[in-house]
Amino acid sequence: xxxxxxxxxxxxxxxxRMLDEGRYSEWLALxxxxxxxxxxxxxxxxxxxxxxxxxxxxxxxLRLRVERLNGARTFSQKPKSRCHHVIQRPFIDxxxxxRIVTNTSMHYVETRLDEQFLLALTATHELRVVDGAxxxxxxxxxxxxxxxxxGNIQLLP
Numbered sequence: 001x002x003x004x005x006x007x008x009x010x011x012x013x014x015x016x017r018m019l020d021e022g023r024y025s026e027w028l029a030l031x032x033x034x035x036x037x038x039x040x041x042x043x044x045x046x047x048x049x050x051x052x053x054x055x056x057x058x059x060x061x062l063r064l065r066v067e068r069l070n071g072a073r074t075f076s077q078k079p080k081s082r083c084h085h086v087i088q089r090p091f092i093d094x095x096x097x098x099r100i101v102t103n104t105s106m107h108y109v110e111t112r113l114d115e116q117f118l119l120a121l122t123a124t125h126e127l128r129v130v131d132g133a134x135x136x137x138x139x140x141x142x143x144x145x146x147x148x149x150x151g152n153i154q155l156l157p
Contacts, residue, residue, distance in 0.1 A: 003129050008100055009090050011134045012125060016085035016106070019156050024066040027156075031136045032128060033059055037156070039141045054146070054153075069155070081112040081154040090125075098129040099137075108157040120144040121157055 018027040038048050039055035048056040057065065068074050087106040094101040101124065108119045126138040141157050 003100070003132075003134060005092055005095070008092055008095070008102060008127065008134065011127070012090040012102055012104055012123075013087065015125075015136070016087055020082075020084055022069070022080070022082075024069050024156075028062060028066050030134075031059060031062065032130070035059060035062075035135075035137050035139070037062060037139050037141075039143065039157070041146060043142075043146055054143070054150070055141075065156075077112075077154065079113065081110055083111070083155045083157075084109045085157075100127040100129070100134070101125070102127065106157075110153065110155055110157075112154065115151075117151070119153075119157055123157070 015027065015030060018024075018030075035058070036048070037055065037057045039053060040048070041052050041054050045051055045053070069077065069080075071077075085106050085108055087104050090102045090104040092100065093103050104123045104125070106121055106123060108121055110117055110119075121144060122142045124140040124142070125136060127134050128137045129135075143157070
């Protein structure tokens with residue numbers, strides 16, 4: 001069964017909603033075991049291994065992050081941070097068999113207590129079709145002003 005373009009676009013919207021609603025365990029289940037979440041430090045960075053990144057997490061690190069976000073004893077998250085994604089309609093750049101690449105521009109807002117910040121970014125998803133379902137193989141988040149000084153980004157843009 002082939003995945004339609006509309007199903008791919010709905011998947012991207014659903015992922016953002018899961019993050020906004022704090023459904024991190026459900027979000028984590030979207031990932032393939034060998035997936036990576038990458039947030040480059042430099043504009044147009046091409047390598048997460050030889051150049052420092054803001055974030056480059058494999059499934060082990062993503063699980064730790066989700067455990068921390070879900071944990072009752074995470075005192076730095078009392079009260080918990082919240083986020084909101086405002087996304088444009090995703091572009092499908094490649095749709096070749098079981099591999100799909102999307103590109104989505106968005107504004108990401110994160111807030112906790114009296115602090116709120118906004119990031120303009122582009123998310124590139126590399127998706128795979130596994131047993132008829134879409135799964136995240138890799139996700140790259142390019143922050144527009146990636147070379148600026150940032151405080152802590154607690155959640156997942």
